[in-house]
Amino acid sequence: MTNSVFDPVALRSDFPIFQRTVRGGARLVFLDSGATSQKPRSVLDAERNFYENHNAAVNRGSYLLAEEANAAYESARQSVADFLNGKFEEVIFTKSATESLNLLAYSFGNSQSSSKFAVKPGDGIVVSEIEHHANLIPWQQLAKRTGAELSWFSVTPEGRLDLSNIDQVITEKTKIVAITHQSNVLGTIIPLAEIVKRAHAVGALVVLDACQSVPHFSIDVAALGIDFLAFSGHKALGPTGIGVLWGRSELLSEMEPFLTGGSMIESVTMTDATWAPIPRRFEAGVPNMAQAVGLEAALKYLTEVGMERVHGHELDLTASALSQISDIPGVKVVGPLDMKDRGGVISFTVEGVHPHDVGQVLDSFGIAVRTGHHCAWPLMRRMNVVGTTRASFYLYNTEDDVVALVDGIRSVQKYFGV
Amino acid sequence: MTNSVFDPVALRSDFPIFQRTVRGGARLVFLDSGATSQKPRSVLDAERNFYENHNAAVNRGSYLLAEEANAAYESARQSVADFLNGKFEEVIFTKSATESLNLLAYSFGNSQSSSKFAVKPGDGIVVSEIEHHANLIPWQQLAKRTGAELSWFSVTPEGRLDLSNIDQVITEKTKIVAITHQSNVLGTIIPLAEIVKRAHAVGALVVLDACQSVPHFSIDVAALGIDFLAFSGHKALGPTGIGVLWGRSELLSEMEPFLTGGSMIESVTMTDATWAPIPRRFEAGVPNMAQAVGLEAALKYLTEVGMERVHGHELDLTASALSQISDIPGVKVVGPLDMKDRGGVISFTVEGVHPHDVGQVLDSFGIAVRTGHHCAWPLMRRMNVVGTTRASFYLYNTEDDVVALVDGIRSVQKYFGV
Amino acid sequence: MDLDSLYQEVILDHYKHPLHKGLSEEKTIQVHHVNPSCGDEITLNLLLEANMVADISWDGVGCSISQASTSIMSDLLIGKSISEAFSILDEFSGLMQSKGGSKGNEEVLEDAVALAGVSKFPARIKCALLGWMAFKDAASQGMSDEASNKQGEENG
Amino acid sequence: MDLDSLYQEVILDHYKHPLHKGLSEEKTIQVHHVNPSCGDEITLNLLLEANMVADISWDGVGCSISQASTSIMSDLLIGKSISEAFSILDEFSGLMQSKGGSKGNEEVLEDAVALAGVSKFPARIKCALLGWMAFKDAASQGMSDEASNKQGEENG
Numbered sequence A, B: 001m002t003n004s005v006f007d008p009v010a011l012r013s014d015f016p017i018f019q020r021t022v023r024g025g026a027r028l029v030f031l032d033s034g035a036t037s038q039k040p041r042s043v044l045d046a047e048r049n050f051y052e053n054h055n056a057a058v059n060r061g062s063y064l065l066a067e068e069a070n071a072a073y074e075s076a077r078q079s080v081a082d083f084l085n086g087k088f089e090e091v092i093f094t095k096s097a098t099e100s101l102n103l104l105a106y107s108f109g110n111s112q113s114s115s116k117f118a119v120k121p122g123d124g125i126v127v128s129e130i131e132h133h134a135n136l137i138p139w140q141q142l143a144k145r146t147g148a149e150l151s152w153f154s155v156t157p158e159g160r161l162d163l164s165n166i167d168q169v170i171t172e173k174t175k176i177v178a179i180t181h182q183s184n185v186l187g188t189i190i191p192l193a194e195i196v197k198r199a200h201a202v203g204a205l206v207v208l209d210a211c212q213s214v215p216h217f218s219i220d221v222a223a224l225g226i227d228f229l230a231f232s233g234h235k236a237l238g239p240t241g242i243g244v245l246w247g248r249s250e251l252l253s254e255m256e257p258f259l260t261g262g263s264m265i266e267s268v269t270m271t272d273a274t275w276a277p278i279p280r281r282f283e284a285g286v287p288n289m290a291q292a293v294g295l296e297a298a299l300k301y302l303t304e305v306g307m308e309r310v311h312g313h314e315l316d317l318t319a320s321a322l323s324q325i326s327d328i329p330g331v332k333v334v335g336p337l338d339m340k341d342r343g344g345v346i347s348f349t350v351e352g353v354h355p356h357d358v359g360q361v362l363d364s365f366g367i368a369v370r371t372g373h374h375c376a377w378p379l380m381r382r383m384n385v386v387g388t389t390r391a392s393f394y395l396y397n398t399e400d401d402v403v404a405l406v407d408g409i410r411s412v413q414k415y416f417g418v
Numbered sequence C, D: 001m002d003l004d005s006l007y008q009e010v011i012l013d014h015y016k017h018p019l020h021k022g023l024s025e026e027k028t029i030q031v032h033h034v035n036p037s038c039g040d041e042i043t044l045n046l047l048l049e050a051n052m053v054a055d056i057s058w059d060g061v062g063c064s065i066s067q068a069s070t071s072i073m074s075d076l077l078i079g080k081s082i083s084e085a086f087s088i089l090d091e092f093s094g095l096m097q098s099k100g101g102s103k104g105n106e107e108v109l110e111d112a113v114a115l116a117g118v119s120k121f122p123a124r125i126k127c128a129l130l131g132w133m134a135f136k137d138a139a140s141q142g143m144s145d146e147a148s149n150k151q152g153e154e155n156g
């Protein structure tokens, strides 16, 4: 990785998977990074090095390997904190963003009624129609369990969050506003500052689902002014099985634990237990150490490339794809048609061809896209589609991939005679 | 791996970590497999192969990589089912045994009061004094949240489960009996059949914490007659970040979900959701795919060596170590002194030397043991010790490791002049 | 090209001109099934008469495979006895699990053999089975309803 | 051998003959601290008089490092002003974080420099700090109690 020009073709050689071919020898055109990203060699090497040289249970041994494992694991925590501009003890390792968001919902649900985190009948929880199921169902369930009321921002036909009624959606009763930074379907980036301002004005906590933003552009939790943030390692060049919950330390340190067990305790009797300080309080059991180490390598890789360049490159590809795709007759982009507040995700429908069939034909040319409801079923209904085909871009994609996609869509139309 | 004689020295060459040396060039004498195991090359290769050739999000794409990822992930599930003699849909992948046990406690806690899984005031939950915190605190918390009563089997001074009052401990009110198969501190294997019989006679469910048994001897869930079982991959030659919950399908398929989000749903609206069938219902989000694949490779490795031979070898080492250690004046074994119903874990104290110091001196000879309360604090109090030093054996240990340990303990005594 | 083994002419025809689509009023039972991984949905009305599949009608959204398969299934099963229908269903399920190893028994499956290629695409098997599983569910429920009705009559 | 840099003579002496061990009746405040990773516990009584550390006494179970460090700490801090005690504590914390890079300032730390070797063993730093952190907690609480008592008196 050099610091000179950004060269996605050169960079692809860091990702072993691009050496393989797919259906019938086709080049792999991977346009599904919104679901999961490919991994550079340095991430795989970091994990392997952990297992081959430093593998031992953290927090638990006083021998050399355990010391090294501990140092590796806690260094990963510091790297995540640095990447987000947060503090060391504010970074909790989970298995995924899904777990991070559930952790919050369960921790709030576990609070004593006297706690400021307690959610009570009449309290409000606010989400939006663009939520991924992972940032919707945990809050539905919390609302059901506590008697709180779930309300939401709706989406404009163009695919923007409608904040026109923000003062009616976020009210004095609102305790939690849980919202997605960038839609995994539409690519829309939300007007976060306005939401944070209103939420904090009424004393509500802001939970940011940053699954689609942390991997793609530089995030500064302090500057955003949010209270909690969740993302998944596997979408950010990291291993599977690792996620992050970041939370402001003054909040986390007063919250109830979620998973209980080893390493998260202060002391234990047969009938009772007290909790360790953060971050340990939220990390029960032998953690996903190798995956944390792999995530650190992934963030290091991204940092070396430079998040601005990653983002700039994605925007270039998206702008190009967006204009070419929306020019094809019979193809409709679902989501904003311009590049304002928009990330590297494009959803579209092809008239007369079901998304599943679009995806299948594209696959026959080696093009990997995602089809269906993208775990955002309410949004699908809102946009009046049964599903979409989605292309999502990352640093290893090239203009050739865009060309392949556009040609592919035309072939789909030809194949189905539409 | 040949099918002829069992040769732990030859087998060590499958584990890259044994190529390194520790403190001052010492040979690594790894006696902490009870905390986490080392990994054979085949496990690391399997994970890497997944990432380098088949990496894509499961359940979500119709392109070739996604098909392959799905096949790999579900093959891992089948392999775990085969290893335990359970059924495919009965295997839930979690991040750890800790998560598996919490999943159960939360799922029961989430049940409607009309459900047979609901836990109510007056209901009983039974554990034991040998529990690891991971199989104790989740049940303490469930009891607190529901008003159920926690009771427990005590431990005899020798370190055996005291079943003399089994009919008073497990009563008609008991709904759940959650118990450890083999103590991670004492090595004791519990009289499971008697407990299962009594539990089922009163209609209670049996949850087995098999963290210390699945990796070490052959387990047949059908033959054991239990209802649920939890174990961690990292203690069974597998990667970190993967655990298993096995449960009888007729039970799992009626239970409430734990983590909610993508892939575990049947349908979703803004206010409500319905659940997918098992096993998906319990696997929200993009799963720890590479780790599942790694675990499959680990179980395959164990199967090729043969669980009987793994177990036999551990028993040989344990018998040898047990007799030599208990012969050292000033050293006291905490736990059974004979080999009856006992696995490859030995805890001991050295008079006049704190376990932490014992471990430190052993470490200076390259011997990795664990010291402290081993996440079983109530058991420590019960056995009247502040902590112990624990050596635990696995297939890659040798008689030389036992010799090193015994010599090491003598050196500890010399060093501290006791 | 592999794609053509998936999208046989017959399938594309059924997709464009599905049979028995549009719900009929006459029904013994109605079921609604979804494929949660892609969001496809089907509503199926089944009319049973004296252990015969008197009518199937359906509606829903889905890909070419699920639509064509449902179209073929309904046309094939109408007029069959329930036990015949179930054995055809078994035959079809077997074909779907064949991983491309079987061409399908045309005598039993008729047009449905055109779906043989689906078995090479694991992610599409669920699409091909969506309508069939809805039928299976409806028929099982319909029969047990009938059974309990009969029992009700006998007891009453 | 590295081990000897950890277990200095001074440490083993203090371990075998700990100073100020055994809780005294005279105290301003009592605190109880545990090291959850190994189960070590300490109870510490602190007597404050006019912003001076008039007495420290303690009891507990722990490894040689935690016992010796608490022994050394109590002997070192008794008789110091609170602000002096806190600056010694800072000096000691700094030494513990030095990763073997510092021998410690003997003028300030006296016997506590014998613990310099601990900084090379990350897992043991918490042991060495257990007693010091208990003191810090006790002193902070004691001072804020005094402050609020004073305020109470002033307000009363």
Ligand SMILES: Cc1ncc(COP(=O)(O)O)c(C=O)c1O
Pocket: A262, A284, A285, A286, A287, B034, B035, B096, B097, B098, B099, B132, B134, B135, B180, B182, B183, B184, B209, B211, B212, B232, B234, B375
């Ligand atoms: C008996 C027992 N139960 C539960 C656990 C928890 O396992 P994990 O930390 O992998 O979740 C362990 C190991 O630490 C154990 O030994």
Ligand SMILES: Cc1ncc(COP(=O)(O)O)c(C=O)c1O
Pocket: A034, A035, A096, A097, A098, A099, A132, A134, A135, A180, A182, A183, A184, A209, A211, A212, A232, A234, A375, B262, B284, B285, B286, B287
């Ligand atoms: C916006 C958004 N939120 C949450 C998730 C859930 O992430 P994971 O499945 O890795 O837990 C995803 C990705 O699937 C996503 O795109």
